[in-house]
Amino acid sequence: MSENIIQLKNISKTFVTDKGEFKALEDINLDISRGSIYGIIGMSGAGKSTLVRCINYLEVPTEGSVVIDGKELGSLTEKGLREERKSIGMIFQHFNLLQQKNVIDNVSFPLRINGVNKKDAHKRAAELLEIVGLADKANSYPVQLSGGQQQRVAIARALAGNPKILLCDEATSALDPQTTKSILELLKNINEKYGITIVIITHQMAVVREICSHVAVISKGHIVENGEVSDVFSRPKTKEARELIMLESGENTWYNESSEDDNCVRIVFTENSAYEPVISNMIKKFNCDVSIYQADTKKINGKTTGEMIIGLPKDEELSRQLKDYLTEKGIIVEEAR
Ligand SMILES: Nc1ncnc2c1ncn2[C@@H]1O[C@H](COP(=O)(O)OP(=O)(O)OP(=O)(O)O)[C@@H](O)[C@H]1O
Numbered sequence: 001m002s003e004n005i006i007q008l009k010n011i012s013k014t015f016v017t018d019k020g021e022f023k024a025l026e027d028i029n030l031d032i033s034r035g036s037i038y039g040i041i042g043m044s045g046a047g048k049s050t051l052v053r054c055i056n057y058l059e060v061p062t063e064g065s066v067v068i069d070g071k072e073l074g075s076l077t078e079k080g081l082r083e084e085r086k087s088i089g090m091i092f093q094h095f096n097l098l099q100q101k102n103v104i105d106n107v108s109f110p111l112r113i114n115g116v117n118k119k120d121a122h123k124r125a126a127e128l129l130e131i132v133g134l135a136d137k138a139n140s141y142p143v144q145l146s147g148g149q150q151q152r153v154a155i156a157r158a159l160a161g162n163p164k165i166l167l168c169d170e171a172t173s174a175l176d177p178q179t180t181k182s183i184l185e186l187l188k189n190i191n192e193k194y195g196i197t198i199v200i201i202t203h204q205m206a207v208v209r210e211i212c213s214h215v216a217v218i219s220k221g222h223i224v225e226n227g228e229v230s231d232v233f234s235r236p237k238t239k240e241a242r243e244l245i246m247l248e249s250g251e252n253t254w255y256n257e258s259s260e261d262d263n264c265v266r267i268v269f270t271e272n273s274a275y276e277p278v279i280s281n282m283i284k285k286f287n288c289d290v291s292i293y294q295a296d297t298k299k300i301n302g303k304t305t306g307e308m309i310i311g312l313p314k315d316e317e318l319s320r321q322l323k324d325y326l327t328e329k330g331i332i333v334e335e336a337r
């Protein structure tokens with residue numbers, strides 16, 4: 001058994017349109033280890049949906065190979081591919097339930113089309129509804145359910161074929177924060193209890209912080225950065241990653257408030273060091289002005305992390321000394337723009 005349940009090797013995808021060719025993905029390499037919860041983030045149009053659709057061959061890559069649990073999808077027969085796809089479940093932003101079928105028939109549907117008889121399919125579907133906490137809604141119709149409940153039905157349906165992998169394309173984007181939290185808890189639970197590897201596309205950074213172990217940042221069809229969430233979020237190396245991660249913090253309000261001349265930096269406290277004393281000690285020591293535009297603490301994978309956007313003095317030399325001082329105190333310092 002390969003440790004990497006999903007391997008994308010040199011994947012490119014070119015769409016041919018009336019206006020010519022469009023390269024949606026270019027030379028993507030990504031390994032996703034078994035049992036992980038892997039986030040994929042990027043701006044609208046970056047290629048996120050195209051990328052996950054390549055994982056189950058809903059989209060066939062123009063170049064490169066997709067290897068699922070050691071099997072290269074491109075080398076399978078039509079039948080082999082159909083078989084392999086059963087091990088990959090998928091859920092979507094708008095749930096995609098069959099409106100004219102009730103809940104139990106929706107969940108049974110993938111089993112029924114694979115030839116399971118109605119009695120057995122309903123028995124399995126009832127177990128799945130139990131897992132997602134909707135045992136009492138078996139006979140309801142999708143329109144009678146809230147968004148969160150509909151997504152639970154979709155998750156139960158995706159689990160019907162005992163998948164090894166669950167792909168989620170903006171699965172919580174249409175839900176309110178509280179419902180999002182409960183769906184994320186359910187996904188985490190499924191990941192831990194059944195060892196299912198989960199790939200989550202999202203534009204909500206909070207989703208990544210909340211449950212992902214790893215994250216890849218995609219920009220204009222390229223993966224620009226990837227790794228453990230705690231690393232990427234506290235030390236984003238690329239401009240694209242920084243923009244996404246900061247965009248989330250107060251929608252960049254600091255950007256408007258800060259003076260053009262300020263030397264804005266983003267600082268991250270990964271240790272337990274209380275950050276106010278460090279900043280006030282620094283101000284005392286160097287006898288200078290430092291503006292705090294934004295301060296926040298967040299949990300990344302259970303570890304509390306402090307984050308601040310501060311404006312250092314214009315003076316390059318002084319500003320460099322302040323950055324060195326912070327770095328010495330074990331604080332991560334990055335240019336904020
Ligand atoms: N079938 C298609 N034919 C032509 N172009 C396509 C097709 N599917 C996607 N594209 C283009 O590929 C690019 C990536 O699309 P994709 O849907 O993967 O983006 P995304 O990152 O999921 O965006 P969003 O966050 O808005 O969902 C876009 O420019 C899109 O217009």
Ligand SMILES: [Mg+2]
Binds near residue numbers: 048049050
């Ligand atoms: Mg998309």
